[in-house]
Amino acid sequence: MTPLVRPAPRAARDTAKRLLEEIALDAGRSGFALEESQRQAAGRLAALGAEVTVRRRTLSRKAPRSLYLHGPVGRGKTWLMDSFFDHLNARKRRVHFHDFFRKLHAGTHESSAGSSTAIQHSVDALLDGIDLLCFDEFHVHDVGDGMFIARLLRTAAERRIPLAVTSNYAPDDLLPNPLWHDHFLPTIAAIKEMMDVVKIDGSSDFRRFPATGSNGPLGFESFRAGQIITPGTPRQLGRLGLFTPSASQSRVLTPTTQPIVLKNSDPDVLWVGFEELCGGLTSTSDYLVLAETFTTWVIDDVPSPAEADAASAPAWQRFSNVVDVLHDLDITLFLIGRGPLDWDIKAEGNGLPVDLARIASRLSLLGRSHPEDDGAREEAAGS
Structure with a gap:
């Protein structure tokens, strides 16, 4: 009281x-x-x-x-x-x-x-x-x-x-x-x-719906530069300057106590699979250490939140922690999955984090790349 x-x-x-x-x-x-x-x-x-x-x-x-x-x-x-x-x-x-x-x-x-x-x-x-x-x-x-x-x-x-x-x-x-x-x-x-x-429980989510006449929330420019990409075709990735690493580029890092297998050896880009990053025993401390080194993150094979049992509840919670860290440190994030990668769903009874609304709000700042986008661009170019 x-x-x-x-x-x-x-x-x-x-x-x-x-x-x-x-x-x-x-x-x-x-x-x-x-x-x-x-x-x-x-x-x-x-x-x-x-x-x-x-x-x-x-x-x-x-x-x-x-x-x-x-x-x-x-x-x-x-x-x-x-x-x-x-x-x-x-x-x-x-x-x-x-x-x-x-x-x-x-x-x-x-x-x-x-x-x-x-x-x-x-x-x-x-x-x-x-x-x-x-x-x-x-x-x-x-x-x-x-x-x-x-x-x-x-x-x-x-x-x-x-x-x-x-x-x-x-x-x-x-x-x-x-x-x-x-x-x-x-x-x-x-x-x-x-x-x-x-x-504070006003009716507007200012991250999603900026006030009229404003430029939207300031900051997080690098995070906003990221994309949610489905289904992740080579053409989609190539248009964004992303090229799937070969097996020979793989390397292992141990940011704190848990080894993590990365798919790339680029000094600035961390490319890792969802299961490798979130399905094991990694912690927020691991993500914070990696964020000090890599300014761009690519997480592929992201399961669809709409699919029942697509990932375990602990894996989704670790994914939530990853998004928190990258958003707050303003790191560029690309998420690749066969889709649909839509987090605006109810989190009850499907293993998703109870704070899914926060993650959905943050991921709403990212652009989206769909296969039809490629066709639209080609049609515009040929007209």
Whole structure:
């Protein structure tokens, strides 16, 4: 339950008003107006920013309430965080889920101390010297990552450092795997205790339907340059500058602990089969390491999500993690399958990830190549 808000001092009210006006102006410059749920979230962010700013000036030891923004994909959560973070005048740090855990795991592996001590050192480094931590794309699929999150929340509370979090999940839906969900219940309770939970649930998916007069969401230009290709004929691939590697080009890489057989030896392009990349024991850490080397990814033999049992549930979840990583790091992605490669379907009862809507929204940014496209081009060329 959201606590009652006591009247803020004038300095806090003025700062909150300024932040809210700046966010609204940013929306106007981007070609759209804030929806009602976005306005409410923007107002709560502005109030948090004002509390953080005034607290720093007055040296108050009372910590502001943390904020947890959640809702469906494409409703503007990250956009709101962008604007808020840009205009907030405070000691602040912003991290993304995948980047946070990549650094956390790296620090744990490289430290000579015990794992618990290494984790605490990484959390301490994340929180040192700031008044506010902004955490994007907060989600938990692994019980080990859940333990790290619990440590982060506990340490932030001890240091009286508030968090501003965006997520596609309500707190009760975090770590949805029924085998592990009960283990995360104490952390969910802590999130609901220390954070105000605000839902952003407007009717528009701004990733799919940019506001009239705008150029659409900015950023992710490299990711947007990718294509979903069905069925992947040589002519289709050739038009995109893609040529199926020969068997002699294959090589094996071990990004962390699991060897992965790549189909190519190009220094910039990773070409790999769906089953090889997602059907084994690879993890998000593997994808993050590979993304540091390869600026273009080609994943072929992608099964159709519409086919029952086309891939195992763990394989689809790993595929979801791959898309997350490549989208967030702005890596060009080509997906090749015999089709149909359509993720706008219900995820119930077919092994697909429960967060399929987020992946469908992200993949909607990619172009599509179909066999009929070739015929249309040839007809146009001959006319």
